[in-house]
Amino acid sequence: MSRPPFPPGPATPPGAAQVPGRPGQAPAPRRDTSDRRTLVVGRGISVQGSIQDAERLVVEGTVESTMINAQELQVTHGGMFRGEIEVEDADLAGTIDGTLTVRGSLTIRSTGRLLGKAKCRRLQVEDGGQVSGHLEMITGADPAPAPAPVEPPAPDEPPAA
Secondary structure (H helix, E strand, O other): OOOOOOOOOOOOOOOOOOOOOOOOOOOOOOOOOOOOOOEEEOOOEEEEEEEEEEOOOEEEEEEEEEEEOOOOOEEOOOEEEEEEEEEEEEEOEEEEEEEEEEEEEEEEOOOEEEEEEEEEEEEEEEEOOEEEEEEEEOOOOOOOOOOOOOOOOOOOOOOOO
């Protein structure tokens, strides 16, 4: 006896607008910040390798990865991240051992431990939070593109005033 791997999708609620050409389906709602693609690595779970397309990473267990790009990182109390990660914002109540780049705010909670190398624009460390290693603050605005080079006037033309 076989069954489909997933139950059929919900029918369109009464009164909901339907997408033209797709009967029975309502239009997708607008995506807000709480609707990010989130990967949660639960307590007692270990993950090694590459993680792609996760906008938000929540580490309650252990993650070992060579390079991750995400919008938000949260390492909970008891969680461990080993490797290299670049994020917009990070909240650390567990341990990070490796290289962390935070383009926005890094918050180290009272139970948080940062080991290794980190760069961040804004830093908040609660009483009891630990930083061991190299910490660098990102200062100034993001680098602007270099201006286009100005060509000198042709030899037979007088210079512009």
